[in-house]
Amino acid sequence: MQNLKIHYHPEVENLDNKSIFTRLATRSIAMQESNILLLYTERYQDYSLPGGGLDLGEDIIEGMKRELIEETGAQDIRNIKPFGIYEEYRPWYKPDFDVQHMISYCYTCEINTALGTSNMEQYEIKNGMKAKWVNIYEAIDHNKKTMLNSDKKGMSIERETFLLELLAESIARKLEV
Template structure:
């Protein structure tokens, strides 16, 4: 799969050897200019549905599971590689200093009807909800949050980059 971008935080911990890798999948589901996204009330931002790949799970199985859990999407078909985004961030727990985050992105199709999501407790606390939104509106909104908010989440730069890349390559 092709690398879309590699980033690291400005103040990355100097002990780069004390790190772990977290792999995740991200789904790109389009209907014309509309894209299936997650809105997170805590950070007031939009992101692609997806999340961590479980132990023993391959990328595609993780993608399908995460889509179902976060959006209620089912009958996922026509899965195609889009690319991956790599990040190095400081870790907040004592056992590691750095997390090496790999987000594998795939385009896919789903049934038109969404079932009820099955959010985890922290996702409910963060006020996550799936929705269809014009991709240009999502980009504009996230850019405003990046510019004006001091409560923005760690993933908003990645998500906004990915949305712009989707527009450039898929629309």
């Protein structure tokens, strides 16, 4: 799978003599024309792709489907294709490690427009996370405004906005053909 970007948090100046915790994750990209299925998180005022961490030993595709179903209630997941990998190095604020290396495997897929019932984790509910179909360009603009103006922005918004912009570019290329 193509590596889309390696992003270093400003506090991670180098990896020399650092203990690194690696976390594998997935991100799902379900689109219908210029609308994309995203999660809006009230706490951080941002849009993100459905996805999350893989369980130990879990197959990447199975983990992607599990996360997509849990967070959005997606039904009839089909036509799954690799989009790319986004890697991040972030400060790790727990004992035993200095840095978290998150590797997000991103896949496009098709799903039914109608969503079933989600089964979010308690922290996701507490943060006000909700699945919704959104125009991709509106989501990008919203995230950019959040990055500029909000002190509540989460660390993941840069990844999500980068991925949304890549997707928007691919839409534009298809329209040119």
